[in-house]
Amino acid sequence: MGCHDGFDDCNGGASDGCETDLTTEAHCGTCDTACAPTYRFASMACELCPLALAGAEGVPLGKAHYALAVADLDGDGDRDLATTAFIGGGLAVSLNAGNGTFGPVTTYLASTSLASVVAGDFDQDADVDLAVVGDAFLGPSDLTLLLNAGNGTFKTSIPLGTSLTGLLAVGDVNGDARPDLLGFDHGLTDVKALLGTGTACFTPEAADYADDKYPFFCGLEVADLDKDGRADFVLLLSDSKTPGNRVLKFYRRNKANNGFDFLTERVFSGADLAGLTLRDFDGDGASDTAIVDKVASRLLVYMNKGGG
Numbered sequence: 001m002g003c004h005d006g007f008d009d010c011n012g013g014a015s016d017g018c019e020t021d022l023t024t025e026a027h028c029g030t031c032d033t034a035c036a037p038t039y040r041f042a043s044m045a046c047e048l049c050p051l052a053l054a055g056a057e058g059v060p061l062g063k064a065h066y067a068l069a070v071a072d073l074d075g076d077g078d079r080d081l082a083t084t085a086f087i088g089g090g091l092a093v094s095l096n097a098g099n100g101t102f103g104p105v106t107t108y109l110a111s112t113s114l115a116s117v118v119a120g121d122f123d124q125d126a127d128v129d130l131a132v133v134g135d136a137f138l139g140p141s142d143l144t145l146l147l148n149a150g151n152g153t154f155k156t157s158i159p160l161g162t163s164l165t166g167l168l169a170v171g172d173v174n175g176d177a178r179p180d181l182l183g184f185d186h187g188l189t190d191v192k193a194l195l196g197t198g199t200a201c202f203t204p205e206a207a208d209y210a211d212d213k214y215p216f217f218c219g220l221e222v223a224d225l226d227k228d229g230r231a232d233f234v235l236l237l238s239d240s241k242t243p244g245n246r247v248l249k250f251y252r253r254n255k256a257n258n259g260f261d262f263l264t265e266r267v268f269s270g271a272d273l274a275g276l277t278l279r280d281f282d283g284d285g286a287s288d289t290a291i292v293d294k295v296a297s298r299l300l301v302y303m304n305k306g307g308g
Contacts, residue, residue, distance in 0.1 A: 003017075003018035004018065007019075007020060007021060007022060008020050008022055008030075008031055010031035010032060066083075066084055066085065066086040066114070066115060066116075067083065067084045067114070067115060067116045067117050068081065068082070068083045068117070069081075069082045069083070069117045069118055069119045069130065070082075070119075071119035071128045072128060073093065073095065073119075073127075073128050073130075073148060073152040074095050074151050074152030075127055075150065075151070075152075076096075076098065078095075078096035078097075078098050079096055080093065080094065080095045080096045080102075080152060081093070081094045081096075081102060082094075082117050082119065082130055083117065084114035084115065084116065084117045084132055085113070085114060086113060086114070086115060086135070087113050088111050088112070088113050089107070089110075089111075089113075089114075090107050090108055090109040090110040090111060090112045090114065091107065091108045091109050091112075091114060091117060091130070091132055091146070092105045092106070092107050093105065093106045093107075093108065093130075093152065093154070094106075095152050106153065108146055108154055108157070109132065109144065109146075109157065112134065113134050113135065114132045114133065114134050115133060115134055115135035115165070115166055115167065116132065116133050116166065116167045116168040116183070117130055117131070117132045117168070118130070118131050118168045118169065118170040118181070119131075119170070120170045120179030120196075121179060122145055122147070122179060122196055122198075122200050123147055123198065123199060123200040124178065124198040124199070125148075125150075127148040127150050128148055129145060129146060129147050129148050129154075129200075130145070130146045130148075130154065131143065131144070131145050131146075131168060131170070131181060132144050132146065132168075133164055133165055133166070133167075133168050133183060134165065135165060135166050142159045142160065142161060143159075143160040143161065143164045143165075143168075143181075143183070144157055144158065144159050144160065145157065145158040145160060145200055146158075147200060158200055160202065164181065164183030164184065164185065164192060164194065165183065165184055165185070166183065166184040166217065167183055167184055167217065167219070167220045168181060168182070168183045168220075169181070169182045169183065169220045169221060169222040169233065170182075170222065171222035171223065171224075171231030171233075172229075172230065172231055173193055173195070173222070173230055173231045173232075173233075173253055173260075174195055174230060174253070174257050175228075175229045175230040175257070178195075178196040178197065178198045179196050180193060180194060180195050180196045180202075180231070181193070181194040181196070181202060182194075182220060182222055182233055183220070184217050184220070185208065190208035190209060191208060191209040191217075191220065191233070191235065192204060192205070192208050192209075193205040193207075193259075193260075205258065205259060206259075207258070207259040207260070209235075209251060209260060209262075216237060216238035217235065217236070217237060217238075218236040218237060218238055218246065218273070218274075218276075219234075219235070219236030219273075219274075219276035220233065220234075220235055220236070220276075221233065221234050221276050221277065221278045222278070223278035223279075223287035224286070224287060225250065225252060225263075225278075225286060225287055225304060226252055226286070226306070227285050227286050227306065228253070230253040230257070231253065232250070232251055232252045232253055232260065232263075233251050233260065234248060234249070234250050234251070234276065234278060234289060235248070235249045235251070236248055236273055236276045236291070237249060244269065244270045244271070244272075245267060245268065245269055245270070245271070246267075246268045246271050246272070246273045247265055247266065247267045247268065248265060248266045248268075248273075248276075248289070248291070249262065249264075249265045250262075250263040250264050250265065251263060266302075268293070270295060271293050271295055271296070272293070272294040272295045273291050273292065273293055273294070274291070274292050274294055275290075275291060275292040276289075276290075276291050277289070277290045277291070278290075281301065281303070282303060284304075284306065286304040286305075286306050287304060288301060288302060288303050288304045289301070289302040289304070290302075
C-alpha cells in the first residue's frame, strides 16, 4: 500500500510505515533531499527565500555627502564607512559596531570640499588607509592620504599635491602587491596612474590616457580584466559634440608593465549611463562590467570572456 501524499518510507522499515514528512526543508518532496541554504520548502519543492530587509540604519552626516568607501578601518573584521562631502564637509568616518549599527561620525579635513575617497594599505603596515581628492571645479583639489593609526582613527594626513582630481580608483596595476591610484588630471582631460611605493608615497607614470572625441569623464573603475594579476581600468565618458552619447572604454595593462593599452570601446547613443561597476559575477576569476542605463531603465551586464 502506498503512502499518503506528502509522506514516504525513507528508512525502508516496515514497522514504522510512511514515517517521513516530505513537506519540510529536510526532505523537500523527496527522501533526504534537503533544501539548500537560503531556500525554503513550498509546493513540494525548494524555492529561493524572499529577501527580507530590516529598517535602514541612519548615520547623520550634516553636509551633503557624495562618495563612499567601505572597508575594515579598525581591524575588527567588520566593514566601516567613510564618505566625502562635496561642499565643505570634509571626510566623515563611522565605525561598525559589529551588529549592523554604526557609531558616531568623526570628521577629518573639516570644511574641505571632497569628491572621492578610496581605501587601501598605502604604507603597508597592515591597516587600511584612505585617499581623498577634491574637484577642480570646487576650488583646491589636492590629493591627500590619511594614514590609519590602527584603530580606525586617522591622525596623519599627507597632502600629495594636485596631480589628480575628481574621481579616484585604487588597484594594483603593476603587480607588486602595493595599492596604486588612478584618477583624472587637474584639467579633467586625462587619466593618470600613480604607482604606490608602500611608504605612503607615489611615483607618477609618464603616460596618460585622453580622448578628444569623448573628453568628459563620468566614471572610472579598476579591476583585473584579463586575469594576469595586474589591474586594468574602464572609463565612462561623454561625447563633447553629442551630449546624449556615452562610451565605455576598456584599457589593459601592457606587457611591458609601464602603461596601459586601449582594448575596446562600446558607444551608447541617447543613453544616460551611471553606476559603473566591475565585479566577477560568474565566478570565473575575470571581472565583468555592469552599468545602469537611466533612460531605458535597464541594467546592462557585459560578461568578460577571460581575455579582458
